[in-house]
Amino acid sequence: MDVTKLLQGLPLFRGFDEGALRELVGASAVEETAAGARLLEYGTIGEFLGVLLEGEAAAERPAQDPAEPARELGRLAPGDHFGEMSLLTGELTGADIVARTTCRHLRIPAPVFARMLAGNPVAVGVLARKMAARLAQREKDPAAQRDAEDMWRKAEDPYGLRPEGALGGKRVLVVNCGSSSLKYRFFDGGRAAGDVRGLVERIGQASGGRHKRKAAGGDSTEDVAAPDHGAALRVVLRSVTKEGGGPLGSLRELDAIGHRVVHGGDRYRGATVIDDEVLATIRECATLAPLHNPPNLLGIEACRSAAPQVPEVAVFDTAFHQTVPPFAHLYAIPYDLYREAHLRRYGFHGPSHQYVSLRAATHLRRPIVELKMVTCHLGSGASVCAIDHGRSVDTSMGLTPLEGLVMGTRGGDIDPGLLMHLCTQRGMAPTDVEKMLSNESGLRGVSGVSNDMREIEEAAEKGNPRAALAVQMFAYRVKKYIGSYAAALGGLDVAVFTGGIGENAAGARARICQGLDRLGITIDEGRNRAPAAGREPAFEISAEGAPVKVLVVPTDEELMIARETVRALGNRDVTTIIQAREKKPIPIEVSAHHVHLSGADVERLFGAGHKLTPRSELSQPGQFACQEVVDLVGPKGRVDRVRVLGPERPETQVEISRTEEFKLGIDAPIRASGDIAGSPGLTLVGTVGQVTIAEGVICALRHVHMHPEDALTYGLHDRDVVRVRTQGERELIFGDVLIRVSPSFRLAMHIDTDEANAAELSTGAAGILDSIQDRQGPQRKTLTGVPMTAAR
Secondary structure (H helix, E strand, O other), rough: OOHHHHHHOOOOOOOHHHHHHHHHHHHHEEEOOOOOOOOEEEOEOOOEEEEEOOOEEEEOOOOOOOOOOOOEEEEEEEEEEEHHHHHHHOOOOOOOEEEEEOEEEEOOOOOOOOHHHHOOHHHHHHHOOOOOOHHHHHOOOHHHHHHHHHHHHHHOOOOOHHHHHHHHOOEEEEEEOOOOOOEEEEEEOOOOOOOOEEEEEEOOOOOOEEEEEEEOEEEEEEOOOOOOOOOOOOOEEEEEHHHOOOOOOOOOHHOOOEEEEEEOOOOOOEEOOOOOOHHHHHHHHHHHOOOOOOHHHHHHHHHHHHOOOOOOEEEEOOOOHHHOHHHHHHHHHHHHHHHHOOOOOOOHHHHHHHHHHHHHHHHHOOOOOHHHEEEEEEOOEEEEEEEEEHHHHEEEEHHHHOOOOOOOOOOOOOOOOHHHHHHHHOOOOOHHHHHHHHOOOHHHHHHHHOOOOHHHHHHHOOHHHHHHHHHHHHHHHHHHHHHHHHHHHOOOOEEEEEEHHHHHHHHHHHHOOOHHHHHHHEHHHHHOOOOOOOOOOOOEOOOOOOOEEEEEOOOOOOHHHHHHHHHHHHHHHHHHHHOOOOOEEEEEEEEEEEEEEEEEHHHHHHHOOOOOOOOEEEOOOOOOEEEEHHHHHHHOOEEEEEEEEEEOOOEEEEEEHHHHHHHHHOOOOOOOOOOOOOOOOEEEEEOHHHHHHHHOOOEEEEEEEEEEHHHHHHHOOOEEEEEEEOOOOOOOOOOOEEEEOOOOOOEEEEEEHHHHHHHHOOOOEEEEEEEEEEEOOOOOOOOOOOOOOOOO
């Protein structure tokens, strides 16, 4: 079969010339599927566009009751395509595509599909119309909304945490380079039989190096020449190629190398493709992580030398915590020290905290954006993280990994006056104090036994009082952080234990959770003591009916680094598409404070039977400013004559600026419109009555409204986060700009009055897309049919 000729006859591909189609087919794969097997799996992250070439298939949705047969949605014949809605929207796949007969289909990888769309207006038009019709139908159809909700309850891997979902078929080498060791793990594109992991240790030592390797063919240990990190890396690269018993024919088959880098400062909010500028920043941050960043750099430079054609990605320990707000990450010292030297709290163990939080959400079959969570990474190094909406909002480690919990050899939180006392009264040099805090404190320093919790617990059971004290101090410090973070989050849904101690020390978990029942944390002692071997990726130890789920989740930092490496390469591809397109100006509109009211609250504020009175149309179709205004009354003060916007909404929502927070006396979170769970409330005063809402006050996240055709042109999805460059006398870049896609939207960017004043912008200014910052991945959408707020 001539696949190119078949594609030429399909509406989606009619805008391509024969050469472009042959290139497209060459970058894709043709696969054969037996009758009864799936061509596409329901509830997964879309990785390809499928075109049925031969045979017959059906789209099916699993029934609510697993015992019942699936519901058939329709049949596919040769020429039909599937999987495009997940690629277009970023949502999970909405159906199984099941072969009714033996089928052959073309699989066009997602990056190839995105490039194809961006360069072809005909294809954009075809898919934009299809996407707009599907989204518009869902907004009006309760059954379609329930199906979308049901997708989350049935999805097995919504966040791509299995290797096959995380890697998208890409072969990735993960490198974690220390001062005298190089730990690595090779992922063979989700094919476990080809995975290799190992460790080269004793780098630079006169006695020579040692290479420990684990693979499907067995484990091995060998002495190797490793005078430097370059030589150690050559051992690793040989290990993953066929020359050393690995699966790669050559290094050209390697898609990417992901590096664990401890400190990225406040520059990087996610994994980043390495170039000279990134390398320079890692060097600069070496002053903040002198024991870690220099060897991380050695690993990067060794890879550049040995495999210059392979893209490298830095995955920073600190990146996940860049969402911690300033009031939580700044030290109360002169502000100039932060501004000039970037002295602030950064946090570490980011890949671990992110991985286990996503694993916990997957286990609970709930979107992470709905959960308030505390994750406890407890090992030789230990930290606790408060997570809200999937974002780190506080963490126990600070400028360095010394702050926070009691750890194996680190003391954690210590009064700085004690350090000055050691220097001035006991004559210790700063280097001696640093050595003491890093290597001689924590569990080892208190117990006098070891830094290994197993050995300390054994000594405590034999009556060693210092060992017992060390265990008590460790558990108390973790308990204290859990309690403080539960207060900071305004409640807790999930607590997660991970790391060597968190996963394996049932006694430590029990001590930590004792007395936390008032916070909703109660564990089942039998479940807690169950052997770790054979557990699922997430194991529940909370008591039946306890308000807070307590989970044990084995961490997999290397898989998370590989996943983030692949995502960084995907973001780079999207940025390439954005920067290759015509620079279409995005109108910037300044959104002042305003209120959206439910129908019931309209009547309470303005009288029975009252309907909102349109005053003027807004930029987004169907939205309007009303004649009605309300007064806002908070614990401290009030803001009068705030305009109501229509039409009515299912729930009342108030959007204010940061400045007005202080005037009212509340702390409003920065959220997307409609995301009000857990936000503060206030009192609204109308002409007839008043209403006190328990929640609903937010500061709106800056955002861009896009029609599906705009989104497809730039390769963007709903809820992507981008950077927008403003035009004018004072050019600057806005980061953390949320993309919202709907068939009812017109292209416009909305910022609040504080942001506009700071940037010296007013309505009528324009911006252009600069790059993608983050692709948040599939999320359960707000399915009320209510678009985000339009500017006044």
